[in-house]
Amino acid sequence: GPSADVGIFKNCFGDANSFFRTASFRQFGGYSEDRNLGYEDWELYSRIAMDGYTMQVVPSGLYHYRFTAGSMQKSTSYSASRQRALRAYLQRVDEQQSLDIARGSAIHEEDNTFVR
Numbered sequence: 001g002p003s004a005d006v007g008i009f010k011n012c013f014g015d016a017n018s019f020f021r022t023a024s025f026r027q028f029g030g031y032s033e034d035r036n037l038g039y040e041d042w043e044l045y046s047r048i049a050m051d052g053y054t055m056q057v058v059p060s061g062l063y064h065y066r067f068t069a070g071s072m073q074k075s076t077s078y079s080a081s082r083q084r085a086l087r088a089y090l091q092r093v094d095e096q097q098s099l100d101i102a103r104g105s106a107i108h109e110e111d112n113t114f115v116r
Helices: 022-027 040-050 078-090 095-104
Strands: none
Touching (some): 040 078
């Protein structure tokens, strides 16, 4: 299930296919609107988790999502999108912790290996 601690390293919260009450979605600020980046869902869910709220995840596949050459996952920078997903964490820590988080979660874009 969703965990703010795990959310630093991987999106354990879910994906963009989610349900919100309109008032709650607005309260949490909705999705950020940065162009040419992905993970707006992960960023939102991280903010919610870091604010101490809980989310529920349905542990079953309820839809089929396919990737095409033009899909956002295939056409945006993984590392830039990853930085977006980390914003909720980076905004709540001091500069040294921020550097540690950024280093610890850095992943090489071409082959998905960790960068040291």
